[in-house]
Amino acid sequence: MTAPLPSPGAPLQHYVSTAPFDPMSVEVMTDEQARIHLASQTRLMWWKFKRHKLALVSGIFLLLLYGMIVIAEFLAPYNLHTRNVDFIHSPPQRVHFFHDGNFVGPFVYGREMKLDMESLKRVYTNNGADVEPLRFFCRGDSYRFWGLIDSNIHLVCPAKDGQMFLLGTDRLGRDVLSRIIYGARISLTIGLIGITISFVLGIVIGGLAGYHGGVFDLLVQRVIEVLQSLPSLPLWMALAAIMPVTWSPILIYFGITIILGMLDWTGLARSVRSKLLALREEDYVLAAQLMGAKSPRIIGRHLVPGFMSHLIATATISIPGMILGETALSFLGLGLRPPITSWGILLTEARSVSVIAFYPWLLFPMIPVILVILAFNFLGDGLRDAADPYR
Structure with missing residues (x-):
């Protein structure tokens, strides 16, 4: 019940309602509701963005790509201008893990090139006996990191005296990857x-x-x-x-x-x-x-x-x-x-x-x-x- 309006000059306590307080009439927010109401606009955007799984995966993919270009020299197996004249227009090589039923680790088979005299096309065949294991965190072609620091450390390299062209080579024998x-x-x-x-x-x-x-x-x-x-x-x-x-x-x-x-x-x-x-x-x-x-x-x-x-x-x-x-x-x-x-x-x-x-x-x-x-x-x-x- 609402208290009557106080008369002018009445004491302060007359302004306070004497109606009994009903705690059941007060709506209490749950923890989840309070978290949403108190969140900033940036946090709300982040919560909505996370629901878009395809956009989230795309963002992670782009971050990895832009992180990759920072260390491109380290990630590339070969220098940008390295030519392999014996492997011009060589097709991509497959990475294998087992040889003759035995686990060897990541490796590629060596290749032999023959010239087709009718079409004048280079024909490459795998040599099943030539196993060339891949090396990791290895020394390979020299480069200048961002044009400032000389180095020759690569994430992955071919075997010594071997070749590795995972995406093939171009007309000058340069590694496409x-x-x-x-x-x-x-x-x-x-x-x-x-x-x-x-x-x-x-x-x-x-x-x-x-x-x-x-x-x-x-x-x-x-x-x-x-x-x-x-x-x-x-x-x-x-x-x-x-x-x-x-x-x-x-x-x-x-x-x-x-x-x-x-x-x-x-x-x-x-x-x-x-x-x-x-x-x-x-x-x-x-x-x-x-x-x-x-x-x-x-x-x-x-x-x-x-x-x-x-x-x-x-x-x-x-x-x-x-x-x-x-x-x-x-x-x-x-x-x-x-x-x-x-x-x-x-x-x-x-x-x-x-x-x-x-x-x-x-x-x-x-x-x-x-x-x-x-x-x-x-x-x-x-x-x-x-x-x-x-x-």
Whole structure:
């Protein structure tokens, strides 16, 4: 029963209800409910992301790949430019564990090469009596780790005076597996650097257009519409073709990265603009303006963090496009150039149909490209679902 209203000037105790307290009327949260209500936004996103098993596996896979490129020289069985002239276009070798019914450990059989005089094709056959055990944490080809430290330690090496080509060799007798590992360093990092350039341009230009509007917004929208109406691949090819052939491989690498980044910002800029058009009318933005905060501070400290999760999901979806762009340009001969090695450059070995028919293992660099693109797409789906507050 509710206590009567106190009269003015009554003692303080008259303001307290004298109705009996019913503990059964109070709803007590369980430990699980309290854990959810007290969790931060980042923790809630992590819990939702873990439910997306495919995205979680893709994230772990990408972390392993990016960790691999740090120690690419150690993981590759051979140096990037090591040639084995006696094993040109050698097919992949299988790893065996048992020989004549006895466990030997991981090994490959030695190979013998004969030249087919009719087709002029090298024919390789395994020598069943030549067992070549693999060595681990061994000394092999010399290399300079990140161009700084001289070393010759590898994770796995062929037997002494033996050969090991798990994914075959190319037209110069170079190990395809080693070149794929080295190429991952270029193909994976070009997406990260390109998306960084794209993010800076997209957030700055889209943020200013959405926050201020007016003539600047109209100009930005028209520029975005023009750039998005142009076919991407021909535009990439035209810009890549104007780079001087006298440039060093490093300059070519940064040139391709800048081209990919400067042409990919349009979609992000539109997304940022639409978000800021809605958020700039919020009360906390008005409070920041009344306190004298400048536009860059309001955009960078108050508006952009409000949808940072959306930006992260957008980045994971944009990176595969840049990797495919570099692969396509390098495959067409307009991207990176030797001695730099990327997955696109490795695929130039398989341009001819006859080469693919005789040496199909030269298409192996396409497998990591497909896996990385799928992994980034699955990761982006998981991050987008986890960042959606309405799910």
